[in-house]
């Protein structure tokens with residue numbers, strides 16, 4: 025099913041507009057107002073679901089319940105925070121929302137160095153260049169980071185980065201394992217499928233460890249707790265930023281074991297080593313063969329939610345970087361057309 029991300033009532037794009045994109049029937053959303061670490065209540069989740077259903081669509085995915093840094097750092101407070109996470113999962117199950125997309129990236133979620141990078145057709149898109157990232161000054165906290173959603177002051181950021189000096193990749197894997205061993209059984213009994221999002225971009229930034237960067241890493245994740253509830257989000261654009269990642273191969277391996285629970289399908293063009301620009305969704309605009317991706321997903325038995333991902337800014341639109349209406353709607357239609365051609369549905 026083709027889905028669309030909606031940032032709740034604070035989103036400048038109303039559900040009524042999303043409903044008018046012919047392909048889209050499912051919504052991907054979250055409770056953005058709940059502080060990280062607190063449990064999500066059934067009441068709030070049920071209200072979100074009702075809001076979506078009132079507009080003739082279904083709430084297919086929660087993206088994301090953020091994982092508190094203390095869990096990633098393995099601090100003693102993690103047990104209480106994991107209990108809260110489990111409570112959010114139980115309430116998702118009770119509210120009838122079946123897929124939870126989350127990530128395990130230290131401090132920063134997705135990262136770009138440009139939010140309005142000009143493309144040849146006159147549109148703008150998000151872009152990343154490792155050389156530019158090394159020039160970003162973190163002494164003012166996150167103030168100089170383009171589009172970064174979670175604001176940290178200089179001292180908060182300093183403290184966090186400092187705490188990670190004792191957490192390398194190995195430790196981060198251990199902490200992920202500790203988390204999964206506790207949340208997966210709860211997800212399984214709540215009939216919620218966990219879908220870990222790969223790191224974006226899939227390499228270390230600012231000296232912080234990043235571990236969910238390749239097919240091998242995703243395979244390792246699903247092996248930590250061998251349960252269908254322990255799955256992944258297949259994010260084409262994130263994984264493709266590293267030319268070493270063979271998307272079809274990854275889908276065949278993870279999808280063949282029925283562990284892909286959600287798919288983000290956007291395109292990118294690699295502009296150098298550790299450097300890329302986001303493009304329009306169709307295959308001939310970037311480095312990703314989208315038909316091959318969707319064919320592999322279908323052949324692996326995937327029939328879960330798919331969403332168009334970051335869109336360019338086109339037709340004079342301004343809005344949240346990557347999350348305007350127009351280009352994501354074009355992407356949704358393209359994905360639906362490909363999917364129909366491949367599956368007949």
Ligand code: DNO
Nearest residue numbers: 087088125126127133134221
């Ligand atoms: C970026 C998104 C990510 C994603 C999280 C999942 O646009 O794909 O921010 O939502 O990493 O937890």
